[in-house]
Amino acid sequence: MLRRLFNFKGGVKPQTYKAPSVQAPIGLAPVPSRLFVPLHQNIGGVPNPLVEVGEQVLKGQLIGGADGWVSAAVHAPTSGVVLAIEKHVAAHPSGLPTLTVVIEADGRDQWMTRTPVDHRSLAPERVREILRDAGVVGLGGAVFPSHAKLTAAKAVAMDELVINGAECEPFMTCDDLLMRERAEEIVRGSTIFRDLLGARRVLIGIEDNKPEAVAAMQEAVRRLAVDYEVVAVPTRYPAGGAKQLIRVLTGKEVPASKRSTELGVQCFNVATVYTAYRALAHGEPVISRIVTLTGNVLQPRNWEVRLGTPLRDFAALGQPKADTSNYLMGGPMMGFEVPSLDAPVVKATNCLIAGSPALFPPSPPEMPCIRCGACADACPHELQPFELYWFSRARNFGKTQEYHIFDCIECGCCSYVCPSHIPLVQYFRFAKSEIWAREREKNAADAAKARFELRNARDEREKAEKAERLAKAAAARTAEKKAAAAEAGAAGADAPPSRPASPADPVAAAPALDAEAIKKATIVAAMERARAQRAAVQPRNTDQLTAEQQKEVAAVEARRAASPAETAPPAQPVVVREGEPDQP
Amino acid sequence: MITTLAIMALGAIVLGAALGYASIRFRVEGDPLVEKIEAILPQTQCGQCGYPGCKPYAAAISSGEADINLCPPGGLDGVRKLADLLGREVKPLEAEEKPKQVAIIDERTCIGCTLCIQACPVDAIVGAAKQMHTIIEPLCTGCELCVKPCPVECITMQPITENLDNWKWKYPVIEIKRAA
Numbered sequence: 001m002l003r004r005l006f007n008f009k010g011g012v013k014p015q016t017y018k019a020p021s022v023q024a025p026i027g028l029a030p031v032p033s034r035l036f037v038p039l040h041q042n043i044g045g046v047p048n049p050l051v052e053v054g055e056q057v058l059k060g061q062l063i064g065g066a067d068g069w070v071s072a073a074v075h076a077p078t079s080g081v082v083l084a085i086e087k088h089v090a091a092h093p094s095g096l097p098t099l100t101v102v103i104e105a106d107g108r109d110q111w112m113t114r115t116p117v118d119h120r121s122l123a124p125e126r127v128r129e130i131l132r133d134a135g136v137v138g139l140g141g142a143v144f145p146s147h148a149k150l151t152a153a154k155a156v157a158m159d160e161l162v163i164n165g166a167e168c169e170p171f172m173t174c175d176d177l178l179m180r181e182r183a184e185e186i187v188r189g190s191t192i193f194r195d196l197l198g199a200r201r202v203l204i205g206i207e208d209n210k211p212e213a214v215a216a217m218q219e220a221v222r223r224l225a226v227d228y229e230v231v232a233v234p235t236r237y238p239a240g241g242a243k244q245l246i247r248v249l250t251g252k253e254v255p256a257s258k259r260s261t262e263l264g265v266q267c268f269n270v271a272t273v274y275t276a277y278r279a280l281a282h283g284e285p286v287i288s289r290i291v292t293l294t295g296n297v298l299q300p301r302n303w304e305v306r307l308g309t310p311l312r313d314f315a316a317l318g319q320p321k322a323d324t325s326n327y328l329m330g331g332p333m334m335g336f337e338v339p340s341l342d343a344p345v346v347k348a349t350n351c352l353i354a355g356s357p358a359l360f361p362p363s364p365p366e367m368p369c370i371r372c373g374a375c376a377d378a379c380p381h382e383l384q385p386f387e388l389y390w391f392s393r394a395r396n397f398g399k400t401q402e403y404h405i406f407d408c409i410e411c412g413c414c415s416y417v418c419p420s421h422i423p424l425v426q427y428f429r430f431a432k433s434e435i436w437a438r439e440r441e442k443n444a445a446d447a448a449k450a451r452f453e454l455r456n457a458r459d460e461r462e463k464a465e466k467a468e469r470l471a472k473a474a475a476a477r478t479a480e481k482k483a484a485a486a487e488a489g490a491a492g493a494d495a496p497p498s499r500p501a502s503p504a505d506p507v508a509a510a511p512a513l514d515a516e517a518i519k520k521a522t523i524v525a526a527m528e529r530a531r532a533q534r535a536a537v538q539p540r541n542t543d544q545l546t547a548e549q550q551k552e553v554a555a556v557e558a559r560r561a562a563s564p565a566e567t568a569p570p571a572q573p574v575v576v577r578e579g580e581p582d583q584p
Numbered sequence: 585m586i587t588t589l590a591i592m593a594l595g596a597i598v599l600g601a602a603l604g605y606a607s608i609r610f611r612v613e614g615d616p617l618v619e620k621i622e623a624i625l626p627q628t629q630c631g632q633c634g635y636p637g638c639k640p641y642a643a644a645i646s647s648g649e650a651d652i653n654l655c656p657p658g659g660l661d662g663v664r665k666l667a668d669l670l671g672r673e674v675k676p677l678e679a680e681e682k683p684k685q686v687a688i689i690d691e692r693t694c695i696g697c698t699l700c701i702q703a704c705p706v707d708a709i710v711g712a713a714k715q716m717h718t719i720i721e722p723l724c725t726g727c728e729l730c731v732k733p734c735p736v737e738c739i740t741m742q743p744i745t746e747n748l749d750n751w752k753w754k755y756p757v758i759e760i761k762r763a764a
Binding site: 096098427 | 622625628705706711725747756757
């Protein structure tokens with residue numbers, strides 16, 4: 001089966017160092033006595049802890065529930081007791097702590113009840129939910145929740161599903177061994193993903209330096225009688241990058257502004273596909289993964305390790321040599337130095353390399369950039385790293401964005417070829433995280449400003465309302481005073497014997513008296529109305545009483561009636577509603 | 585000679601009319617400079633500059649009434665940006681620059697007096713009369729305005745420590761020993 005392959009620009013061919021770790025089959029790493037399972041092992045929402053300290057958990061039991069759609073659940077890797085839910089050093093370059101569930105293994109390794117399902121008998125949404133709750137994430141190292149990638153674009157038909165077995169990083173062989181030993185499961189998993197996406201073709205891309213894996217996958221495809229294509233792609237770093245592999249296999253170039261689904265392609269790592277198959281067909285959530293342990297060790301090998309195994313315990317399996325100075329998680333191109341061996345194996349851990357000064361000699365001093373352009377030639381994303389370097393170094397972040405720093409996948413090709421030994425990727429990481437931090441600060445400032453303005457508007461409004469209320473009350477008071485004065489005046493007019501009205505203008509006094517009398521009458525009527533209203537409003541707390549309470553109330557009333565009336569005059573129920581001006 | 589003068593005069597009239605029209609037609613409401621300055625200010629609304637909020641301070645800078653180095657939360661970085669925008673000299677900050685902080689209410693001591701709620705300029709405190717108050721940390725700008733009004737001194741300012749969410753890759757520093 002010959003297929004036209006495409007090329008991607010740039011890339012490098014570092015020495016692979018893959019041979020030592022493929023000699024032995026995948027080993028089953030022993031379960032340590034204590035496991036440290038971080039809750040946040042995926043991109044997106046941090047799972048919420050669902051267990052309590054002291055709780056007995058079974059192997060595969062949910063301990064962290066997915067938070068939102070872009071999130072993935074976390075499970076107990078073995079049976080035991082939850083010792084603590086606390087901050088523990090994370091498998092992260094910073095070495096900062098993250099919320100971790102500490103489990104003491106009880107040694108029984110007892111599974112919870114597993115319920116295998118057939119993905120064809122379920123609605124696709126349900127299958128995606130199961131994958132999310134089984135904690136299936138991209139195991140190539142990006143740990144993006146897989147179910148969130150399993151929706152085809154509405155407008156574009158899904159042409160190709162790319163299964164990524166390229167594994168281009170030096171030293172790393174975990175996908176190679178997985179394909180050699182568990183090819184059939186990978187092919188079955190691919191079928192699940194193909195059905196979910198409705199993809200027309202499935203392409204399995206493997207770098208041609210892994211002939212055994214290619215043969216095993218071809219054999220599995222033949223045995224299962226599916227029409228998937230197993231394609232050997234030329235070995236060149238970073239052929240295993242999703243965009244690069246899609247380009248090589250389909251010729252489609254995914255632009256920065258688009259997702260690959262919009263071009264009708266989606267890409268998954270072989271280990272992800274394998275765990276998805278285990279999750280559905282065996283009901284086993286992601287509680288272990290295959291990790292390459294290699295470098296400066298006596299026994300380089302691939303191990304199936306429980307997530308949460310401390311790196312110290314794991315590294316000991318390979319018997320590191322005496323001059324081991326540091327450990328790298330991930331490959332030498334994109335990985336990072338492990339800050340502490342107390343950090344656990346997580347879903348993103350694909351490889352652990354023991355380093356020594358002989359294996360990774362300290363990089364020579366950084367020299368000035370001579371603008372030779374070697375980095376631009378090597379960049380697989382057709383960026384200009386020397387320009388990005390210049391602007392990152394000068395902290396001119398606006399310019400770095402103009403030069404598309406966020407298209408950089410940090411593959412490390414530029415640093416690898418730089419004749420001046422400039423750690424270019426470090427500069428780009430620095431610039432990216434500074435830009436993100438500024439973005440966060442800017443958003444926070446904007447939100448604070450909006451809240452401040454809202455609050456000011458609210459204060460103004462409340463002030464205005466209060467002023468209005470006071471004005472109303474004052475007006476009512478003056479009206480009342482006037483009414484009282486009028487009353488007094490009217491009383492004076494009504495008593496002619498005591499104070500005779502001026503005989504000079506009886507005609508003028510009469511209409512004035514009349515007008516005042518009308519006003520007085522309206523006021524009296526209004527007061528009468530208000531009194532009637534007040535009387536109509538009964539206290540609510542005696543509406544629904546039990547017979548017993550009513551009896552009690554009656555007893556109290558009787559007592560009150562019996563007591564001397566002059567000491568306790570029957571109290572009028574007073575109902576003061578909020579917002580009403582106080583009655584004078 | 586007369587023709588030349590006439591042409592010049594006509595040109596002056598036409599251009600003057602065009603400019604006059606444009607100044608009415610394309611009139612900008614509000615002062616765009618104030619908005620630009622305000623966008624640089626950190627919006628803590630703390631009043632440490634002596635103005636009752638970031639916008640009044642921006643207006644004061646724009647009118648030349650206030651200096652650009654009065655905003656401690658903005659830090660030297662903010663002063664630099666303002667200097668850039670306004671073409672002024674960078675000056676050291678008037679006050680001391682502090683790390684970003686967040687207010688914490690000791691909830692056992694809080695008596696529920698609501699004074700801090702009234703003081704908070706960005707509505708970052710929840711609570712009710714005689715109920716415990718608490719600070720919504722992501723909304724707190726660290727302005728310290730709630731600290732003073734508290735009658736039981738239960739509010740403390742704590743610097744924001746580095747965590748996995750705000751961790752940043754550091755500027756690559758070449759050790760002198762190694763380079764030498």
